């Protein structure tokens with residue numbers, strides 16, 4: 001059993017009691033809700049005549065279904081309009097703050113929490129969305145939950161959970177140019193497998209992690225879930241504190257910053273903390289990783305050969321064979337030169353300002369070929385505004401990209417942004433499952449945002465390091 | 474009200490089986506995202522595995538859930554890492570509304586298993602060989618009864634009983650009828666307030 005880790009400490013501080021079913025009941029510091037997974041939970045609450053226990057610790061936004069082009073109401077998609085209206089009704093009835101598109105603060109739920117300064121070290125954060133793990137970048141314990149659990153949290157501000165093991169993933173060395181946080185996590189998932197993290201929470205540590213800004217740490221924690229882990233986190237440090245200081249919350253309440261800092265320091269994993277497992281990765285050996293298959297674990301360095309199914313562990317062979325058939329790739333080839341039809345720069349993994357900046361550098365002065373649809377969907381209205389102010393929008397548009405409004409968009413294709421037929425996309429998102437981007441024949445290649453930019457302007461998977469303006473993080 | 478909600482005990486599940494083969498079946502396959510644009514779970518059942526069951530023109534494809542002989546099945550027999558991917562509770566909700574009451578598989582994604590438990594649906598596991606045998610059996614005997622004994626961690630079919638594993642927390646919750654966590658946790662009001670007061674940020 002782990003001891004002295006951030007996970008242990010934050011867990012203990014939030015533990016209410018042990019339930020008769022053996023699970024621990026944990027207090028929830030921040031509950032984020034969105035339009036897709038919350039309406040059923042509000043319905044269950046009404047059925048039982050229960051009220052929302054702590055609207056003051058609950059924050060809502062809308063992200064999955066919002067159109068990214070025409071956002072005038074009512075939405076042209078009736079189902080989307082119904083979900084939006086339902087959310088509006090629920091938050092009004094329960095007196096929950098709602099960052100709607102009119103506020104200028106709307107965005108993907110995992111982008112806005114940190115932006116608002118509400119994602120903080122040592123908090124427990126839950127949301128009915130698997131990528132809630134993103135918030136772990138700040139040293140929060142953040143879990144994705146199902147609708148029945150949302151009901152639990154709405155009704156009691158607590159959640160029932162079993163304690164997991166802790167695996168420390170020590171990433172040493174320096175990243176080379178063109179290689180990013182996204183590549184670290186794709187490599188981790190490639191090595192440990194999409195099930196490798198089952199039963200674990202991942203603590204990301206080491207020089208390469210410490211060198212990352214908060215956005216990079218968020219990209220890594222975001223995809224903990226693709227690695228099978230229940231959550232992922234990075235211990236808070238000066239980088240974390242500097243970032244938090246700039247948020248509205250701490251600008252408005254500077255005294256809170258001083259007040260909370262000792263707590264943040266106290267929940268860091270001890271130097272002699274005990275882990276259930278430790279894994280080492282050398283960041284300096286990595287190159288940009290791209291996926292060749294239909295699970296995020298089916299990745300490969302961009303210059304490396306796609307593995308032959310028979311060379312993989314027995315239980316992975318069948319899935320690999322089907323994936324290669326779907327993707328139409330051959331073992332032994334590299335992914336370089338794989339034709340793409342769509343370039344999607346967005347999602348809670350990689351649609352924050354620094355992501356867009358790096359991608360814009362690659363795009364500048366180049367052109368998206370006519371037969372490629374390329375678009376940028378900023379992670380939030382704030383990111384969008386900031387990017388517009390510093391001229392990134394112009395750079396992307398000049399190169400032939402569509403510049404959209406904030407939302408989840410083609411990460412999961414619940415709005416109009418979808419792959420059509422068997423289109424192939426270069427995507428900065430986190431999932432390449434069959435059908436994920438809206439077409440069941442669609443093909444998704446996951447990669448870092450610079451690589452998406454490179455693919456957009458060349459029309460094929462391209463090693464961004466071969467282009468001149470490659471930037472290091 | 475919650476305090477007197479009766480939580481049923483789930484000690485056993487019996488019924489006929491349906492095999493759904495393949496590892497890493499993710500929740501996007503179980504219920505494609507486009508069917509999640511709903512504000513209640515009612516009616517999700519018919520969209521279970523939709524893209525595996527129907528082609529672009531909505532013509533049925535080869536899939537056990539399309540076969541007449543499996544229409545009354547309530548025990549789904551699956552392989553490894555079933556329910557991985559998105560945490561959507563729509564997935565078990567859709568399968569439950571289609572008629573499934575329990576799963577037997579090699580392994581389940583954690584959030585999926587958790588979501589199932591919240592609905593009182595067991596997700597019991599066994600090794601690859603046991604599962605494949607059971608899948609073959611169900612395929613050949615769609616009307617044969619399968620009994621899952623959650624408490625004893627066994628599955629009985631065709632006159633034989635095999636050992637399966639039920640996660641300990643899950644077993645206790647189902648068998649003792651304490652899987653409805655809202656009711657359980659609501660009872661601890663005092664302790665909740667005390668925990669909150671001890672947190673510097675609340």
Ligand code: SF4
Pocket residue numbers: 063064108109110129131347348349407408411412429430
């Ligand atoms: S951007 Fe994608 S992964 Fe992130 S919350 Fe939206 S749908 Fe989920």
